[in-house]
Amino acid sequence: MDLVGVVVTALWAMGPAYVPNNAAVLAGGGRPIDGGRTMGGSRLLGDGKTWRGTAAGTVAGTALALAMNELAPTVGDVLGHSLPRFPLLAGIGLALGAMLGDIGASFLKRRSGRERGAAFPGLDQLDFVVGALLLALVVAPGWFLATFTRPVLVAILVVTPLLHVVTNGIAYLLGLKNEPW
Ligand code: CTP
Ligand code: MG
Helix, strand or coil: CCHHHHHHHHHHHHHHHHHHHHHHHHHCCCCECCCCCEECCEECCCCCCEHHHHHHHHHHHHHHHHHHHHHHHHHHHHHCCCCCCCCHHHHHHHHHHHHHHHHHHHHHHHHCCCCCCCCCCCHHHHHHHHHHHHHHHHHCHHHHHHHCCHHHHHHHHHHHHHHHHHHHHHHHHCCCCCCCC
16 A cells, blocks of 8 residues: 555544543533542542543544544545444443544543643543544454554554644634643
8 A cells, every 4th residue: 555545545444533522621520430439648530530521522533433434435435445344342442442542542641640631641632542543452452453553553653643733732722622732
């Protein structure tokens, strides 16, 4: 596969993992997952990780995977590349995994004394990628290995942080997020 094909495949395959965190920003609020519990004097996760945001993100990412399956033939024709389809489990794995990766990062942020909203460069940009890929590997291993070849994985690790910085910057400028990360 040529470079463009690799990047297009990487972006398409990660679509259901890119959307959940943004959907959570729009839909978040309400009861925090940790119920206010603390560990060593800091919140377990914090008020930024809610049940509603997590559910909304997971549903949005899964719904996107199903919608992308319908669009794949047309978009693939236009781009001149065949695009991966998402079995339902793969879609759920990518979406829920992205949310869990972000939640795991909050846990680590609180343990390292960072308040809600504090930046953790590197972790902020890749937590959801690692979560999404790991859960997809567990729930849909055959699909994962066929889709995420080594070049595609490298493209994901290079392109995602750039995309994350840009989308969060836009969300911040639009007043949807309190911090630009
Ligand atoms: N959000 C949510 N549930 C999630 C993830 C995000 O409700 N599982 C919502 C919250 O309103 C959160 C906002 O999306 O404040 C922005 O998400 P994020 O930047 O991940 O959270 P932070 O508030 O920065 O908290 P943390 O420092 O724990 O990451
Ligand atoms: Mg944040």
